[in-house]
Amino acid sequence: MSHFRPALVLLLLFTALTGLAYPFAVTGIGQALFPAQAKGSLITQDGRVVGSNLIGQAFTSDRYLWPRPSATSAPDPADSTKPVDSPYNAAASTGSNLGPTSQKLADRLTAASEDWRGSGLLLPIPGDALTTSGSGLDPHVSRAYAQAQASRIAKARNLSEAQIRQVIEASTEGRTLGIFGEPRINVLHVNQALDGIRS
Template sequence: MFAILRPAVVLTVLLSALLGLLYPLTVTGLAQALFPAAANGSLVLRDDQVVGSSLIGQAFAADRYFHSRPSATSGADPADPAKTVEAPYNAANSSGSNLGPTSSSLIEAIKARAAAFEDGRAPADLVTASASGLDPHISPAAAWVQVPRVASARGIPEQEIAAVVSRSIEGRTLGIIGEPRVNVLKLNLALDGQY
């Protein structure tokens, strides 16, 4: 009996040490050595204070800021005992809405978001939530359509705001992967820094 049980126990202990300790420590060490910013959450600093992550969107509601995509994580903050404080872009609640294209709730939400635009037409990423609900980027078209509002709220000519948007457009990864995009947090920080 012990002859059969011993190899199983030894193998379990060995694999636990190898895959539960050695492998994670090696990967963490390599990540810290090769990509320290990414390994630590791609944190964005302003005046030596962490203001967010370039990987997780934030809710901007003031007219003086560019707005992010709608977030499917906009439910009540889990830390709020009264469940009355919304927590959009809550990374602990990352998920899509699971509403399909025939969902009347989804259709009504999209119509309500589109109604906020003068002609009722807006880039898709400003009226639909991303799959994770945490997307930090918007399309350049979604940034351009917001330029008049931001310029008016800040009292700055549209051309100057448009120039900041142009400088904030990130190209395709490796020149071929994905689409051009604008990180909303970085764009708003660039505006605050310049104006």
């Protein structure tokens, strides 16, 4: 009993501190100092949530800027023990883990590059037009990839290519703290701006 009581008191104390007080304090500080980020950096339009600054979405229409490929998957509806491709599945954030000798990776890259060439888009092909990100949910693309899509979007929307390029440039985010990473474009921001243009 002399060992049990102190152990029980410490268990209850640390449960209260680390299980209740610390999470509530961190959540409260986050909500007070960074309210948008603490709520998931959500993007709203006409009063409804349409996405997040942090999670990409699968856009496939020629009218929109396309994101980079995504390697996320989901259980096969016909056999839950097997995965199937499910691009931008936020419940399954992951890379493909396919190595340089993977035939599946080689086939995917070959098909993507053939699709790119067949669509009449500019060469050389930007790297992020073919490769997936580590999370499979990257909301950004490079300037090269975004600008390479301008002619396709302009044609689909019956707009000038200069208008599309202007929207892309206006949505370009600089390097983090001015030194880290490369300039990048948030795909959802561009697509929202495109929908706001009157043709």
